[in-house]
Amino acid sequence: xxxxxxxxxxxxxxxxxxxxPAQTRRGRRRQESEARILAAAEEIFAATGFAGxxxxxxxxxxxxxxxxxxxxxxxxxxxxxxxLERILEAWLASGDEIRPDADPETAFTHYIAAKIEASRRQxxxxxxxxxxxxxxxxxxxxxxxxEVRRWVEAKAVVLDGWARRGLIAPVDARHLFFxxxxxxxxxxxxxxxxxxxxxxxRLRAADYRAGAALITRMILATCRAxxx
Amino acid sequence: xxxxxxxxxxxxxxxxxxxxPAQTRRGRRRQESEARILAAAEEIFAATGFAGxxxxxxxxxxxxxxxxxxxxxxxxxxxxxxxLERILEAWLASGDEIRPDADPETAFTHYIAAKIEASRRQxxxxxxxxxxxxxxxxxxxxxxxxEVRRWVEAKAVVLDGWARRGLIAPVDARHLFFxxxxxxxxxxxxxxxxxxxxxxxRLRAADYRAGAALITRMILATCRAxxx
DNA sequence: TTTCAAACTGACCAATTGGTCAATTTCAAT
DNA sequence: ATTGAAATTGACCAATTGGTCAGTTTGAAA
Numbered sequence: 001x002x003x004x005x006x007x008x009x010x011x012x013x014x015x016x017x018x019x020x021p022a023q024t025r026r027g028r029r030r031q032e033s034e035a036r037i038l039a040a041a042e043e044i045f046a047a048t049g050f051a052g053x054x055x056x057x058x059x060x061x062x063x064x065x066x067x068x069x070x071x072x073x074x075x076x077x078x079x080x081x082x083x084l085e086r087i088l089e090a091w092l093a094s095g096d097e098i099r100p101d102a103d104p105e106t107a108f109t110h111y112i113a114a115k116i117e118a119s120r121r122q123x124x125x126x127x128x129x130x131x132x133x134x135x136x137x138x139x140x141x142x143x144x145x146x147e148v149r150r151w152v153e154a155k156a157v158v159l160d161g162w163a164r165r166g167l168i169a170p171v172d173a174r175h176l177f178f179x180x181x182x183x184x185x186x187x188x189x190x191x192x193x194x195x196x197x198x199x200x201x202r203l204r205a206a207d208y209r210a211g212a213a214l215i216t217r218m219i220l221a222t223c224r225a226x227x228x
Numbered sequence: 229x230x231x232x233x234x235x236x237x238x239x240x241x242x243x244x245x246x247x248x249p250a251q252t253r254r255g256r257r258r259q260e261s262e263a264r265i266l267a268a269a270e271e272i273f274a275a276t277g278f279a280g281x282x283x284x285x286x287x288x289x290x291x292x293x294x295x296x297x298x299x300x301x302x303x304x305x306x307x308x309x310x311x312l313e314r315i316l317e318a319w320l321a322s323g324d325e326i327r328p329d330a331d332p333e334t335a336f337t338h339y340i341a342a343k344i345e346a347s348r349r350q351x352x353x354x355x356x357x358x359x360x361x362x363x364x365x366x367x368x369x370x371x372x373x374x375e376v377r378r379w380v381e382a383k384a385v386v387l388d389g390w391a392r393r394g395l396i397a398p399v400d401a402r403h404l405f406f407x408x409x410x411x412x413x414x415x416x417x418x419x420x421x422x423x424x425x426x427x428x429x430r431l432r433a434a435d436y437r438a439g440a441a442l443i444t445r446m447i448l449a450t451c452r453a454x455x456x
Numbered sequence: 457t458t459t460c461a462a463a464c465t466g467a468c469c470a471a472t473t474g475g476t477c478a479a480t481t482t483c484a485a486t
Numbered sequence: 487a488t489t490g491a492a493a494t495t496g497a498c499c500a501a502t503t504g505g506t507c508a509g510t511t512t513g514a515a516a
Contacts, residue, residue, distance in 0.1 A: 133418050144421055
């Protein structure tokens, strides 16, 4: 692991990979490299978890020297955090359609479709997130307790409002989201299992459609006003 | 990692940890140690994943010398496989209630309750399994393609039979199980997230009950004969 | 064109870790 | 009581890996 003596100081003493210049050639090249590293890191972390990933693997996939990766991102843990931040940002941005003035059926349908689409298009992101939580969210617990919790509280208010107005049946909003996340993300996180069971080499568009359709049907049947 | 030269041979040359004697003192002591190691390994693998786990951690938790662990189980990978096998066995044993002659509503209710109870009582097992699949099931793909697939095919026949007899609405059985597994296992695999969102230090009995109740309600609403 | 801080990287190192083994202890069988 | 195969374990090692750094290159600014 190399000497642990104030890594921060010696780092700063050498150079500061801060402040990407501007629209200079250097700035452009740098942004390009950073993006490639982040993408590579996401793939590797998704495939192997934090502990299983090596900075050498990530650098190789990004096609840059390992020392360069450390020059840009510092430690493996810091790089991992950057990857997580990007993912959580996207995660929190979904669900905008769930608003008091929206039509519940439409809002649920679109939300589910978007989540399934995310599982299909960015499975790596979903898996990195899943892996982090699976192992106790050591790097994310603050985010979960703050941003995610707030997100859920806000959505719970919306669902309760819908229920009060008789638009949907009353439902435990928190657990509803737990189940919704699990159901939609399973198409990314557990893809290996679904492929094996379905006997597919790769999941097809129809598989994702079938999942979205079933989950939507389940939610609508559960929440349909007057239900149980 | 130590010399890779035929580990198998040198191992055999030293001794063979096969054939647990009988009800001798040694036999008993051995079974005890093996059980402690397997339990410790399950916890550690669940908490850190395969790559993040060290045999030293597992040995420490099992309170035996590391060399002893290797004496009993060979390599870390072999120990991991033993842990996985136990877990998958239990996994496949669930769902016995889903039989042609069973009442669908009762069968679903019991299956969901059992899965949630498993998430509550054996969260480690669920997490080891989840971690394995999340990373592409490198050690499990054969099992998934054989045992699990067969399991699902059999259950799909049962559900189709129920539908044909008008006991439930027609439904895509495969995807129904995907969603059911995800929804119930999330109470173990994503416990850290649920705790954060619910603002709990530990999930309570009531939380598991709420989850089971909602999932049951969803499945029954979806499958109720005559539904959509 | 000159300059020099920033960018870059090959080579290296210390810590960690999976696994081994020689030497010792235990105990089931005789 | 004797015996030897099995069980046990402290000490060790080679491979891996995160991270560093000295030396070189690059390009923006003067």
